[in-house]
Amino acid sequence: xxxxxxxxxxxxxxxxxxxxxxxxxxxxxxxxxxxxxxxxxxxxxxxxxxxxxxxxxxxxxxxxxxxxxxxxxxxxxxxxxxxxxxxxxxxxxxxxxxxxxxxxxxxxxxxxxxxxxxxxxxxxxxxxxxxxxxxxxxxxxxxxxxxxxxxxxxxxxxxxxxxxxxxxxxxxxxxxxxxxxxxxxxxxxxxxxxxxxxxxxxxxxxxxxxxxxxxxxxxxxxxxxxxxxxxxxxxxxxxxxxxxxxxxxxxxxxxxxxxxxxxxxxxxxxxxxxxxxxxxxxxxxxxxxxxxxxxxxxxxxxxxxxxxxxxxxxxxxxxx
Numbered sequence: 001x002x003x004x005x006x007x008x009x010x011x012x013x014x015x016x017x018x019x020x021x022x023x024x025x026x027x028x029x030x031x032x033x034x035x036x037x038x039x040x041x042x043x044x045x046x047x048x049x050x051x052x053x054x055x056x057x058x059x060x061x062x063x064x065x066x067x068x069x070x071x072x073x074x075x076x077x078x079x080x081x082x083x084x085x086x087x088x089x090x091x092x093x094x095x096x097x098x099x100x101x102x103x104x105x106x107x108x109x110x111x112x113x114x115x116x117x118x119x120x121x122x123x124x125x126x127x128x129x130x131x132x133x134x135x136x137x138x139x140x141x142x143x144x145x146x147x148x149x150x151x152x153x154x155x156x157x158x159x160x161x162x163x164x165x166x167x168x169x170x171x172x173x174x175x176x177x178x179x180x181x182x183x184x185x186x187x188x189x190x191x192x193x194x195x196x197x198x199x200x201x202x203x204x205x206x207x208x209x210x211x212x213x214x215x216x217x218x219x220x221x222x223x224x225x226x227x228x229x230x231x232x233x234x235x236x237x238x239x240x241x242x243x244x245x246x247x248x249x250x251x252x253x254x255x256x257x258x259x260x261x262x263x264x265x266x267x268x269x270x271x272x273x274x275x276x277x278x279x280x281x282x283x284x285x286x287x288x289x290x291x292x293x294x295x296x297x298x299x300x301x302x303x304x305x306x307x308x309x310x311x312x313x314x315x316x317x318x319x320x
Contacts, residue, residue, distance in 0.1 A: 001029065005290040008063050008093075009036040010084055011075035012047035014165055015098060019127075020073070021051060023282040030290045037063045060084060064091040071095070071293050073125070073286075078184065079103040079176035082111045089118035094293040096123045096286075100187045100310040101303055103177040108307045115303065121292050123299055124306040128188040130284030133263040133275040137247075137256055138196045140265050140273075146251030152197055152224065152232030154189055155244040156182075160214055173213070179317040180216055181238045182207075186316070189245050190309040191301075192258065197249070199312060200224040200232065205319035211239035222316045234316055 009016055024033060035055040038044035044056045057063040063072070064087060071094035074084050082102050088095045101108035101124055115122050128134060140146060160167050160181055177183065205222030209215055218239050224232035230249075247258040254267040260281075265273040291297035 002290075002294045004030060004032045005294050006034050006068055006070045007031050008034060008066065008069035008072045009047075009053070009075070010060050010063060010072050010088070012036050012038045012044050013075060014169065015075045016047060016073075017050070018165070019282050020075075020286070023280060023286050024051060026280070026283045027286055027290070030287055034068045035063050035066050060087070064088055064093060069093060071121075071289070073289075074098065077171040077176070079107075079171075082107065085111065085122065086114055089115055089120050089122060092120055094121040094289075096125050096289050099124050099126050099306055100177070100183065100313075101307050102310070105178075105307070105311045105314050108303075108310055112303055112307060121299070122303055123289060123292065123301070124303050125285055126188070126191050126301050126306050126309070127281040127285045128191050128260070129301040129305075130279075130281045130288065131192075131260065132278045134192045134195065134258065136275040137192070137249075137258050137263045140256055140263075141196050141249065145254060145265060145267075146249060146256055147253030149197065149226070149228045149230035149249060149251045151248075151250045152193070152226065152230055153246075153248040154193060154232070154234040155246045156186060156189055156236040157240045157243040158238055159241060160211075160218070160238040167213075175216070178314050180218065181214060182217055182220055182236045182317060183310070183313040185238075185245075186236055186313045187306065187309040189247065190312045191306070193247060194308060194312060196247070196258075197226055197228070197230065197232075199308070201227050203315045203320055205234070205316060207317055207319060210237075214238050217317060220316055220319075222319060236316075 033053045036044050036053050037057040048056050072088050074097040081097050085097050102111050202225035207217045208219045211218050219237040222234040249256045256265045263275045
């Protein structure tokens with residue numbers, strides 16, 4: 001078994017607590033959490049107690065200077081994360097950062113250009129890339145199991161209100177990144193959609209802010225055209241009851257549907273084939289990061305890939 005990745009955390013907020021911690025516990029033989037930092041030291045200390053992290057640093061600069069840290073996971077506001085990505089790469093640390101890459105497509109392109117100057121690995125944490133049934137959906141389409149594609153439907157509805165912890169994040173109330181929750185959450189579905197059917201060649205849409213606390217936009221309704229000739233729709237609403245994330249694709253030989261839990265293919269004759277989520281996607285994401293840093297594995301998803309996801313979401317929000 002390869003040695004353990006020596007990982008430091010920059011940011012110990014909602015995602016590290018609710019999403020990463022179970023994965024870190026499952027990967028005890030692959031990853032050592034050696035240090036963490038947060039702008040509020042008490043929050044870092046609390047997280048360190050939960051995760052068994054031995055060292056809490058007062059600043060990011062201190063953590064990046066720590067020789068026991070070989071790689072960092074950056075979980076910070078979308079618009080501020082890029083400067084920490086570059087600081088970590090400059091310090092010789094491998095980097096994984098939360099999605100999306102940056103506040104908008106232009107900023108993400110600048111970040112990629114700057115990051116290319118450094119040799120250390122740089123990845124963006126797109127956990128949907130580690131959902132095995134998303135790859136199965138792509139295989140069904142590539143193998144022609146659906147026949148000629150006719151329609152593609154994407155839905156992403158949820159009520160983002162005071163009952164949701166993410167609602168209370170201060171930087172999300174006045175976001176500096178494009179598209180608010182629609183983009184922040186939507187890049188996941190964009191990643192799956194682009195893997196399965198590619199980028200749309202034409203986008204025409206509308207957007208609205210229907211719940212004032214969810215600015216700048218909480219709803220989009222977009223028509224899509226794909227190179228295959230298939231037509232599609234993408235609808236997102238963060239002030240309506242849960243339906244999604246969900247993708248449904250129809251073709252001349254069958255219909256396929258996908259959610260974060262499972263995928264299903266129904267042939268024209270009624271035969272049903274199912275694929276289930278095999279592993280927590282964050283566990284897969286962090287195992288892969290350890291493989292890239294420790295063993296030199298080729299990244300399965302690159303910052304250029306996730307830039308494409310962000311670019312698509314920006315097009316959808318702008319409606320063109």
